[in-house]
Amino acid sequence: MKDHDSKTLSNTQRAARDLRRMILSGELPAGTDHLESELAETLGMSRTPIREAALMLESRGLLEMRPRKGVRILPVSTEDMREIYDILTELESLAAQRAAEAGYSEVELALLATSISQMDQAIATEDLEAWAEADELFHKELVRLGGNKRIEAIVAMMSDQVRRARATTLFIRPLPVQSNEDHRAVFKAICEGQPEVARDRHRKHRLQAKRMLCEILEKHRLNSL
Incomplete structure (x- = not known):
């Protein structure tokens, strides 16, 4: 909204x-x-x-x-996050694959590139809130580039819960350097028209994000707030 x-x-x-x-x-x-x-x-x-x-x-x-x-x-539920990330992992990975198949121009991929630059700048200054905004932009743009309106709608429906979980854990998670590298690898695969690489690398990224998020929620008992 x-x-x-x-x-x-x-x-x-x-x-x-x-x-x-x-x-x-x-x-x-x-x-x-x-x-x-x-x-x-x-x-x-x-x-x-x-x-x-x-x-x-x-x-x-x-x-x-x-x-x-x-x-x-409602509190941020670990079980909800597991289910949501299971869905996001598959749908976003499919979007990454479709984006790599689409043959987009450099101009058409400019916003995705911009989001990665913004994440790098945020990491350099350790501005985690700016990083979170750029990360959200990357995922939203990736899904849009996948070209499937139903995937966009499903992902958007779960976006608020993901945003709450990220806000809850943002300042107690490790600095997301690896996340930036994952995004860069997905972007490179899309630019080079490598759909299987784009899909598999993004899937690995989302699975790791799910593990880390759920571990933090459980360790700090944030799901019982």
């Missing part, structure tokens, strides 16, 4: 946007409970758009609606 002028959004869209932002930023912490009336007062609107927005965010795994008890902000 992109930021738009509030005048162009319905109350439900505005509520969904604001609640999502509050959850992802930690303003509504994982494990907390909130009445619809409380959230309505905070956002300055009636309970109806809050309820409709909560249903939208429930489908994205950010919260749980409970009859007569309001909403509960």
